[in-house]
Amino acid sequence: MKLKTFVERMTAYDLExxxxxxxxxxxxxxxxxxxxxxHLYTTIQREGFSTKNSLYSAYAFVLHYNDLFTVRLxxxxxxxxxxxxxxxxxxxxxxxxxxxxxxxxxGDGYTTVARKILDDSxxxxxxxxxxxxxxxxxxxxxxxxHMPPLTEVHKQLPPxxxxxxxxxxxxxxxxxxxxxxxxxxxxxxxxxxGIAVQETAFYENTLSLLERG
Numbered sequence: 001m002k003l004k005t006f007v008e009r010m011t012a013y014d015l016e017x018x019x020x021x022x023x024x025x026x027x028x029x030x031x032x033x034x035x036x037x038x039h040l041y042t043t044i045q046r047e048g049f050s051t052k053n054s055l056y057s058a059y060a061f062v063l064h065y066n067d068l069f070t071v072r073l074x075x076x077x078x079x080x081x082x083x084x085x086x087x088x089x090x091x092x093x094x095x096x097x098x099x100x101x102x103x104x105x106x107g108d109g110y111t112t113v114a115r116k117i118l119d120d121s122x123x124x125x126x127x128x129x130x131x132x133x134x135x136x137x138x139x140x141x142x143x144x145x146h147m148p149p150l151t152e153v154h155k156q157l158p159p160x161x162x163x164x165x166x167x168x169x170x171x172x173x174x175x176x177x178x179x180x181x182x183x184x185x186x187x188x189x190x191x192x193x194g195i196a197v198q199e200t201a202f203y204e205n206t207l208s209l210l211e212r213g
Contacts, residue, residue, distance in 0.1 A: 001028040003035060003071065007064050015068070015099075015170055022168065023144050029071075030142070030166045036125060037072055039063050059088060059127035070169040076110040079158045093155045094186035094195050095123075099170035100147045102139060107163025109139035109140070115188070123181045123182045123190050129153075131188060141163050150179050155187055 006029045013021060022040060029035075060074035079085045090110075095117075116132035123129060131153065135144055147154070149172060180193045 001025065001033055003029065003032070003063055006071070007066075010168070011066075016160070018122045019146070023146060026101050026103050026166065026168055027144060030105050035166070036061065038156060041072070055057065066170060068166060070167075070171070072167045072169065073105065074165050075167065076107070076159050076163045077157070077160065078160060085158070088156075088158065089195075090156055090158050090200060092195075093153050093180045093186070094187060095150055095153055097149050097172050097179065098197070099149050099183040101168040101170075102144070102145045102165050103167075104139040104141040105164040105166045105190065106141060107161045108159045109143065109163050109165065110143055110159050110199060111138045111157040112154050114152045116152050117150070119196060123193075125129060125190050125192065127191050128187070139163075150181070153184055182200070 006025055009025055010022065011161075029109070036116050040041060062070060063073055064071040068204050077088060079088065079090065085091060114135045114137070116135075118130040118132055121129065127154070137143065139145055149170075181195050182190050182193050
């Protein structure tokens, strides 16, 4: 499936009722092996070699963005040190404030370790929520992960080989958003709101310095 076709279908779907169709279309999109080369060619033709609108982070490309959703191609590397692990934000328990669909694209895939949040109480620093048993999923090619917003505490573990995943992020509607994402320690105690705030700030500052140079 071409990216353009996927975007057209997504725009026409009901994001609540058409979840099975969304999952199947994401699987079909992941069979397109030229997504990155097509994206880079289009971006260079339009913007030259600027990375301002092309990169989501140090390891992910934004293939498409609009007000409703983002399509992202992310890369996940094996690691051999703590610094490398922090670069890819591995082993960090956190929640998302957006709905996420992800499918394995290449390599053996990263592993997600997740636990559902079983109570509706607002997350507070130092107060552990009631959680389900652990669910483990390895995002191998064709395997799909679906995660509604604010419902699961999860972390990623590195793959054995360089891997890639294709993700669809449904943006939270600000008019109805009442909570935010949180980070948790290894014992699932909430520590601070936001996801990898320090890592993201460091990346954005480094990128601005490179573009300035």
